[in-house]
Amino acid sequence: MVKSEDEKNVVRPPIWEIYSNESPKAIAHNLLRSNTFSPPMKRQVRPVFSLLLLFVVVATFGCRVAVRNGFGSVYWESDYSVVDANNNIPPLDLPVFNSTLLKLAEIEVGEFQLRKEIEQLMEGNFGNIAHLRTFATWRRFFNRGDSLARTSRGIPVTSRSPEFSRVWLKFRRCLGDWSRKKKFYPDIMDELVELVKVGIDKHNGLSLGAKKYSSCAVVGNSGILLSKDYGKLIDSHEAVIRLNNARIESFQKNVGSKTSISFVNSNILHLCARRGDCFCHPYGSNTPIVMYMCQPAQFLDYVVCNSSHKSPLIVTDPRFDVLCARIVKYYSLKRFADSPNKTLEQWNKAHDGSLFHYSSGMQAVMLALGVCDKVSLFGFGKSTGAKHHYHTNQKAELTLHDYLAEYDFYSDLVSRPRSIPFVSNKFKFPLVVIHR
Incomplete structure (x- = not known):
């Protein structure tokens, strides 16, 4: 044809x-x-x-x-x-993943104990008086006859006062919401702009929609920064994220002076809650604070302090916490399994079991991955003779963190981000640069 x-x-x-x-x-x-x-x-x-x-x-x-x-x-x-x-x-x-390690990384050793503690707190059971007094807010709301007990605004209260009732109801609501949402959700990375950045933009008078920062510097606290002059380079980024209220006075040439987000763990806020008006603003009272919750009882600190904060005080989404925990545990297990004469059964004992946790720096980096188009890391690493923190005399590392495993994670972010487990395939990783 x-x-x-x-x-x-x-x-x-x-x-x-x-x-x-x-x-x-x-x-x-x-x-x-x-x-x-x-x-x-x-x-x-x-x-x-x-x-x-x-x-x-x-x-x-x-x-x-x-x-x-x-x-x-x-x-x-x-x-x-x-x-x-x-x-x-x-x-x-x-990317290739070990299925055994993936399954082990999904297990939260302290999950049962955490759920039990949350149930007790929701019922108003703080364990005992000695335990109760470890919380910064106990004098304000559980005064037990202490005539000096006052709110963050100086109002005397008792455990039956209207002031306490309002705080207690809000505490239970926040804790309940956090507990219900605490589950694995791989797509959480694509929601961080809405969960974190949009609120910060509104506070700063910006209405840019769901737009990411063009560039972010995440400043770690390693002592290796004392031998670097990264100050101007750090401050040249659109957003600068600092960790756990690390000092910048006298270290500006090393770490810069600009701060866009103060990223802390709830233990830091717990210490701040002891001060008048929960003062927790080393970078200025207008600097937003993003915080992950270490202990559920510290939601009481959050509720009390949030009322006096001029800037946003944002608790990280528990689904984001779960994702970070799984990633770090996978890298830690993998590093342990690759070591000679070690078995996976020994990992739990070597890393304090239920106390094992990601560092504040790791989760701050994860946050930057979700809200920034380009991420630069400073002060992540260590060297012989360098202090653990540039701003303190601490030299020993905490055993509940596995910093070497986290360094492996940072390396993969730079060279092969798709090899990172648990993150949704739909998420687009930004460019990551490590300044050593």
């Missing part, structure tokens, strides 16, 4: 565009039934074409890779797409 000139000039789109909404099985069936090949040619190319088609379908629609190592552990790979929107084929640099 002779084709017309119009038929000859027809440009057929690629097969993945024609059948992009079809299943792989339907694509194969439709292609072999189509007029793409004449009947004699169909018989000749069917075996070869079937193999080629299988390769195209697998490469286009994703695959799962499973390899067993010498110890019997199965490594797995999640679905991936080879052909992007522009029909570009990226390199097949596939």
Whole structure:
């Protein structure tokens, strides 16, 4: 049959565009039934074409890779797409995860005890008086006859006062909401702009919508900063995130002077709550504070102090906390498993079991990944003879953190972010630079 000139000039789109909404099985069936090949040619190319088609379908629609190592552990790979929107084929640099370590990283050793503690707190049971007095707010609301007990605004209160009732109801509401949301949610990274940055922008009088910071500097507290003059470089970023109220006075040439977000753990706020009006503003009372909750009872500190804060005091979403915890534990387990003469059963004892936790620096970096287009890390690392913190005399590290595992995580952020477990494949990692 002779084709017309119009038929000859027809440009057929690629097969993945024609059948992009079809299943792989339907694509194969439709292609072999189509007029793409004449009947004699169909018989000749069917075996070869079937193999080629299988390769195209697998490469286009994703695959799962499973390899067993010498110890019997199965490594797995999640679905991936080879052909992007522009029909570009990226390199097949596939991340590989240890399924055993993934399962172990999902386990929260102290979860049962935490749930029990939350239930007791919701019922008003703080354990005992000695335990109660460890909280900065006990004198204000649980005075036990202490005539000096006052609110952050200097109002005398008793445990039956209207002032206490309002605080207690809010405490229970915040703790209950936090407890219910504390679960794994891999897409939380894409919600950090709305959860954190939008509130900070409103406080600063900005209405930029869900726009990320163009660049962020996360300033760690390592003593290695004392040998660096990063001050001007740090301050050149649109946003600067500092950790746990680290001093900047007398260290401006090393760490800069600009602060956009003060990132702290709730133990820091607990100490601040002892001061008048819960003063916790070494970078100025207008600097927003983002805080992750270390102990559920410290929501009492948050409720009391939040009422006197001029700037936002934002508690991190517990789903974000869970994601950070799983990532750090995976890297710690992996490092432990790769060490000679060690077994995974020994990991729990080596890292204080239920006390094991990510550092404030790690979660601040994770926050920056979600709210910044470019992330620069300063003061993350250590060297022989350097102090643990640039602004203190502390040299020993806390055993509840695994800093070496976190350094492995930072390295992957720079060179192969897709190898980081538990983060949704939909999340687009920003460019990360480490200044050593």
